[in-house]
Amino acid sequence: xxxxxxxxxxxxxxxxxxxxxxxxxxxxxxxxxxxxxxxxxxxxxxxxxxxxxxxxxxxxxxxxxxxxxxxxxxxxxxxxxxxxxxxxxxxxxxxxxxxxxx
Amino acid sequence: xxxxxxxxxxxxxxxxxxxxxxxxxxxxxxxxxxxxxxxxxxxxxxxxxxxxxxxxxxxxxxxxxxxxxxxxxxxxxxxxxxxxxxxxxxxxxxxxxxxxxxxxxxxxxxxxxxxxxxxxxxxxxxxxxxxxxxxxxxxxxxxxxxxxxxxxxxxxxxxxxxxxxxxxxxxxxxxxxxxxxxxxxxxxxxxxxxxxxxxxxxxxxxxxxxxxxxxxxxxxxxxxxxxxxxxxxxxxxxxxxxxxxxxxxxxxxxxxxxxxxxxxxxxxxxxxxxxxxxxxxxxxxxxxxxxxxxxxxxxxxxxxxxxxxxxxxxxxxxxxxxxxxxxxxxxxxxxxxxxxxxxxxxxxxxxxxxxxxxxxxxxxxxxxxxxxxxxxxxxxxxxxxxxxxxxxxxxxxxxxxxxxxxxxxxxxxxxxxxxxxxxxxxxxxxxxxxxxxxxxxxxxxxxxxxxxxxxxxxxxxxxxxxxxxxxxxxxxxxxxxxxxxxxxxxxxxxxxxxxxxxxxxxxxxxxxxxxxxxxxxxxxxxxxxxxxxxxxxxxxxxxxxxxxxxxxxx
Numbered sequence: 006x007x008x009x010x011x012x013x014x015x016x017x018x019x020x021x022x023x024x025x026x027x028x029x030x031x032x033x034x035x036x037x038x039x040x041x042x043x044x045x046x047x048x049x050x051x052x053x054x055x056x057x058x059x060x061x062x063x064x065x066x067x068x069x070x071x072x073x074x075x076x077x078x079x080x081x082x083x084x085x086x087x088x089x090x091x092x093x094x095x096x097x098x099x100x101x102x103x104x105x106x107x
Numbered sequence: 108x109x110x111x112x113x114x115x116x117x118x119x120x121x122x123x124x125x126x127x128x129x130x131x132x133x134x135x136x137x138x139x140x141x142x143x144x145x146x147x148x149x150x151x152x153x154x155x156x157x158x159x160x161x162x163x164x165x166x167x168x169x170x171x172x173x174x175x176x177x178x179x180x181x182x183x184x185x186x187x188x189x190x191x192x193x194x195x196x197x198x199x200x201x202x203x204x205x206x207x208x209x210x211x212x213x214x215x216x217x218x219x220x221x222x223x224x225x226x227x228x229x230x231x232x233x234x235x236x237x238x239x240x241x242x243x244x245x246x247x248x249x250x251x252x253x254x255x256x257x258x259x260x261x262x263x264x265x266x267x268x269x270x271x272x273x274x275x276x277x278x279x280x281x282x283x284x285x286x287x288x289x290x291x292x293x294x295x296x297x298x299x300x301x302x303x304x305x306x307x308x309x310x311x312x313x314x315x316x317x318x319x320x321x322x323x324x325x326x327x328x329x330x331x332x333x334x335x336x337x338x339x340x341x342x343x344x345x346x347x348x349x350x351x352x353x354x355x356x357x358x359x360x361x362x363x364x365x366x367x368x369x370x371x372x373x374x375x376x377x378x379x380x381x382x383x384x385x386x387x388x389x390x391x392x393x394x395x396x397x398x399x400x401x402x403x404x405x406x407x408x409x410x411x412x413x414x415x416x417x418x419x420x421x422x423x424x425x426x427x428x429x430x431x432x433x434x435x436x437x438x439x440x441x442x443x444x445x446x447x448x449x450x451x452x453x454x455x456x457x458x459x460x461x462x463x464x465x466x467x468x469x470x471x472x473x474x475x476x477x478x479x480x481x482x483x484x485x486x487x488x489x490x491x492x493x494x495x496x497x498x499x500x501x502x503x504x505x506x507x508x509x510x511x512x513x514x515x516x517x518x519x520x521x522x523x524x525x526x527x528x529x530x531x532x533x534x535x536x537x538x539x540x541x542x543x544x545x546x547x548x549x550x551x552x553x554x555x556x557x558x559x560x561x562x563x564x565x566x567x568x569x570x571x572x573x574x575x576x577x578x579x580x581x582x583x584x585x586x587x588x589x590x591x592x593x594x595x596x597x598x599x600x601x602x603x604x605x606x607x608x609x610x611x612x613x614x615x616x617x618x619x620x621x622x623x624x625x626x627x628x629x630x631x632x633x634x635x636x637x638x639x640x641x642x643x644x645x646x647x648x649x650x651x652x653x654x655x656x657x658x659x660x661x
Contacts, residue, residue: 031225031237038229078410084234084254 019048019094020069022077027085028054028061035083036063045076049099060087066099112241113142113272116205119248121148123284125176127530129154129163129523133180134220136207138272152530152559155551157184159523161191162549164202166527169510170485172323174201174255175527181208182220185227185266190517192262193231197514198344199321201260203251204232210270211239224266233261241274249285257288259408260321290407290425293432301379301403301420302436305335308377310445312397313337314360317344317513318382318406324427325506328381329353331430336442337379338449340368342389343498344513345382350504357449358458361389362649363495366456369647369655371449372397380404382426385415386514391655405429459646459661460500466619469493469568469643473500475620476538476566479627482508484536485528489521489545492574495645497540519548522565526552529561536627538564543597544573550602556632557607564627565608565634567599570641578644582659583651592641603634613637 026032033052040047049066067073073091080089110118116139120128129152132140143151154160157179167175179188185206195202209218225237234254236247244267251263305311313332319325325348332339332355339349340360349356357368369391372378378400383389390396393415404411404418405426412421422429462468466475473496486501487510488494494511503509510528512520525539546567556563570577577591603610611626613619614637626635647661 031229031235034226035229042230075410075414082408082410 018069020067020073021092021094021096021099022065022067022080023090023092024063024065024080025087026061026063027087028058029085032061032085033063035085036065036080039079039083040065040067040076043076043079045072049102051098051102064098066094069094109275109277111138111142111272112244112267112274112276113138114146115241115244115276115278116248116267116272117142117146117149118278118281119245120176121146122281123248123252124173125149127152127167128176128178129160129167129527130178131155131157131160131180131184133184133207135181135209135269136179136184138269139178139205139207139267152526152555154523155554156549157187158191158519159549159552159555161188161202161204162194162520162523163527163530163552163555164204165191165195165200165520166487166510166524166529167531168195168200168202168527169524170507170528170531172321172507174203174252174260175531176203176205178205179207180220181206181224182222184220185222185224189227189231190515192228192264194512194515194517194520195262196231196233198512199260199317200262201255202262203248203255204228204262204264206264206266207272208237208266208268211268212270214268224264228264228266231262232264235264235266237266238268238271241271241276245281249282253285253287258290259318290428291423293424293429294422295432297420297422298429298433299436301422302433304377304401304403304420305337305379306438306440310375310448311335311337311377311379312372312375312400313339314342314378314380314383315339315345315348316342316381316383318426319345319348320506322382322407322426323506324382324430325349327427327430327434331434331437334434334439335437336440336446338371338446340364340372342383342386342513343511346498347503347506347508351502352504357453359498361391361655363499363645363647364655365458365499366647366658366661367452369649369658370452370456373656374448375400378402380406380418381430382406384411390415391649391657392653395654458499466623467613467637469496469639470500472566472568472637472639473497473540475623476540476627477501479624480536480538484508484538485510485525485532487511487521487525487528487537487539489539489541489548490516490518491542491545492570492578492643492645493540493542493545493568495575496568518545521545522549522556522563523552525563525565526556526559526561529563530559533562536562536564538566538627540566540568542574543567543569543571543593543599546599547597553603553606553608553632553634560631562630563632565603565632567634567636568639569599569636570639570643571596572641574641575645577641578648581642582644582648599634599636608632608634610634610636
């Protein structure tokens with residue numbers, strides 16, 4: 006991964022993952038650590054509590070390569086991950102944020 | 108009734124049926140230890156190093172199949188446990204690891220013996236907790252045991268700050284421990300396709316992994332093999348799932364499997380993988396493993412299916428439940444043609460065990476020890492050449508007879524794991540094969556063995572070297588032996604005696620076989636020392652990264 010240029014990264018197909026998780030200190034580390042540990046790049050992360058704060062939603066912008074389904078299965082194994090949904094890269098959540106990163 | 112968090116913890120452990128804990132106390136765990144002392148209901152085994160405590164718990168868990176508990180203080184106590192917990196993660200062993208932590212208000216201040224145990228434990232556990240309120244303990248401990256033992260087992264780490272241990276709370280009646288999670292529903296359609304593939308295959312192989320042991324499915328795996336006429340190979344973790352002298356057993360596959368085993372696999376047209384994970388030491392170069400075989404993969408962990416090799420049929424489920432449902436659909440077959448081909452390969456390329464008659468040679472010693480024992484004995488090993496020689500030469504015939512560090516390959520596993528096994532199964536003889544390199548990684552646990560008076564026999568195969576490093580430097584690094592041989596001879600017999608063990612030296616005996624038998628039949632911890640030629644190799648050997656049929660030697 007370290008070898009890719011930013012142009013390479015731009016060209017790769019992306020996907021957006023939506024994780025419903027139990028909201029407690031440490032759940033972000035569990036999720037981000039899993040992707041880092043398995044050498045799978047995460048391009049963008051968003052996390053906010055939902056409803057009464059018992060749950061959070063984590064949005065991940067990731068590369069859509071042949072390992073993504075394995076990463077999804079690994080994420081589903083985390084005790085505090087309640088569900089994982091996969092969306093296309095055109096999902097609005099990261100597109101609307103672009104204005105903040107100009 | 109009112110009690111402290113520590114007292115509540117002890118009550119919860121009792122309710123889980125915990126009767127033994129291995130650990131070492133320290134500042135941040137003192138309330139826990141005080142509660143253990145007052146209750147007097149749980150036996151505490153005082154290890155000499157926290158890693159030893161972790162492996163003692165592993166020995167209990169591996170021998171019994173139930174979650175075992177290790178305990179330590181914060182900081183170095185926790186970091187010392189990490190290796191034993193990581194080992195349990197890679198071999199899917201159920202453990203609950205409990206550590207003391209500095210008081211909540213001091214977390215994040217670089218307090219004395221503070222370390223981020225929660226953060227450290229994430230990558231090496233199935234799940235972990237930092238308990239911030241004693242009120243949470245009933246749920247956390249119940250979850251910890253349920254998670255450790257449900258599905259694919261693994262270690263769970265519970266970190267408890269000292270002020271939470273001392274927190275006084277009102278506790279009502281404790282609820283009964285939760286039952287384990289229900290395994291996933293078996294896909295009936297996939298099951299039928301798998302049965303059809305088995306029935307129509309010409310050269311099928313059954314490939315058993317540690318999941319068969321964990322699931323208690325050995326007898327079902329043997330029934331499947333017998334019903335469908337399946338030559339059966341086992342991973343290092345599965346040894347004992349099928350008796351090694353069963354006519355359908357083709358022994359262990361992989362880096363140090365017999366030549367014929369890897370050749371048989373090469374010719375197969377269907378690989379039925381049950382509770383195994385296509386580990387690189389077992390399958391060699393993944394793309395060239397069983398090149399002509401379709402694959403059926405049965406595993407409790409969905410993420411293992413397709414991880415390394417695409418499965419033509421993948422079935423997620425508890426191995427025992429899947430096999431039970433599969434069996435009625437599998438035709439009885441004699442498979443004379445394939446089995447006679449397997450016999451031919453076995454006769455042409457058997458496992459070579461030179462000097463088997465000499466009890467002071469590597470294979471000969473393994474064989475001589477086996478001759479002193481029956482199938483009730485438990486065999487543990489450390490990691491290295493001796494481990495592979497035992498895996499190749501010892502006649503394993505039942506599940507949980509063989510306890511070894513497979514995935515992490517941790518030197519120092521053998522002795523404390525043997526102590527744990529002896530604590531869990533006091534009526535069984537426990538024999539730990541070790542090497543001089545491995546033994547010195549947890550040699551201090553000899554003192555624990557002496558304290559507890561466990562019936563553990565250490566067979567020390569001493570080549571004054573890190574033998575497997577020596578072997579690889581000899582074979583693959585131009586014979587440049589560096590940092591592998593020890594300069595001085597260590598007097599292990601005196602060391603063992605110093606720790607309070609009995610000790611015998613086969614090197615100095617005129618009748619080594621008789622001395623060995625006498626030492627093994629005696630009660631209590633004993634070191635049995637034997638020098639081994641440093642130039643003996645583990646053969647055959649698949650060079651790292653090569654395909655399994657590219658074996659050297661043997």
